[in-house]
Amino acid sequence: MFLFRSKKSIEKELEGLKKAYEMLDKRYKEKTISLEEFTKKCEELSNKINSLEKKLNK
Numbered sequence: 001m002f003l004f005r006s007k008k009s010i011e012k013e014l015e016g017l018k019k020a021y022e023m024l025d026k027r028y029k030e031k032t033i034s035l036e037e038f039t040k041k042c043e044e045l046s047n048k049i050n051s052l053e054k055k056l057n058k
Contacts, residue, residue: 010055010056014052021046021049024041024042024045
């Protein structure tokens, strides 16, 4: 079964992911997380953001 998300739902999720990315960047600048953790989390967030942006542009 496919679950279809509304455009607003996807936009809201994208907004949340972008805020998470900003918070992650802040934590790295404050040196509360390691470079390895920062890199891993950034990659995960980027993949999710790219996926949602593709769905939004369909």
